[in-house]
Amino acid sequence: MKWIFLEAGHGKGVADAVGAALKRKFDETIAFDSDNSNDNAMNLINAVENHTEIKLFLYDSDDIKAVKDSIPAIRTVKGTASFHEVFVTEDGALYAKNLSNEKERLLKTVIKK
Incomplete structure (x- = not known):
């Protein structure tokens, strides 16, 4: 498993694009139908879902719990805010790099049973 962290403020790919598209749809819905109060999240989802191919779901606090x-x-692993790359090998060792061009350093070895 490998996770590469991107610089703050730069797009992270598809997830950011989907989020931006939904934000625009919600903004448009509110701006162009200002008489509708959309007094809860479900009302807003219902107003938007027929105008996008993005599937929308509403989760309540019980689902989140x-x-x-x-x-x-x-x-937590100390120093994670400075990591650029983190990866785990098949034997369970956890490595990290602060810069992409530096040698990885061992953070922790997990003993598999």
Whole structure:
């Protein structure tokens, strides 16, 4: 597994493009139908979903709690804010680089059972 962090302020690809497209749709819906109050998120989703091919879902706090409860407890790794790249090898060793052109350094070895 490898994760490469991109510079702040630069597009991150498809996810950012989808988010930007939805923001524009929501803005347009509110601007062009200002008489409709859209007093909750579901009203706004209903107003937008027929004008986009992006599938929209609404999750409530119980859904979010269920996902949070399913995630195992993890500890932070000191210095992660400066990492450019993090990866894990098949044997469970965790490596990181602060710069893309530097040699990776071992952060932690996970013993598999």
